[in-house]
Amino acid sequence: MKDIQYYEKADSSTQKAYLKIQCNCVLCNTALELKFENLGLGVVKEEAHCPQCEIRTRAKIHSLQ
Numbered sequence: 001m002k003d004i005q006y007y008e009k010a011d012s013s014t015q016k017a018y019l020k021i022q023c024n025c026v027l028c029n030t031a032l033e034l035k036f037e038n039l040g041l042g043v044v045k046e047e048a049h050c051p052q053c054e055i056r057t058r059a060k061i062h063s064l065q
Helices: 013-023
Strands: 033-040 043-049 056-063
Antiparallel strands (some): 033 043
16 A cells, blocks of 8 residues: 655654544545635635545634734
């Protein structure tokens, strides 16, 4: 199996475990699909969903400064 390439710092097993939780579905381990929407005025909406389970796993609004 090919190793996953992380763009974030993932030197320790704890960091790799955290990234796996953030990037994969907790139910089926499928890679999450991310969608970003520019809401204007330096605000971006992030949504993550699992294409296999068809559940939304996260929805956050980020302020860019």
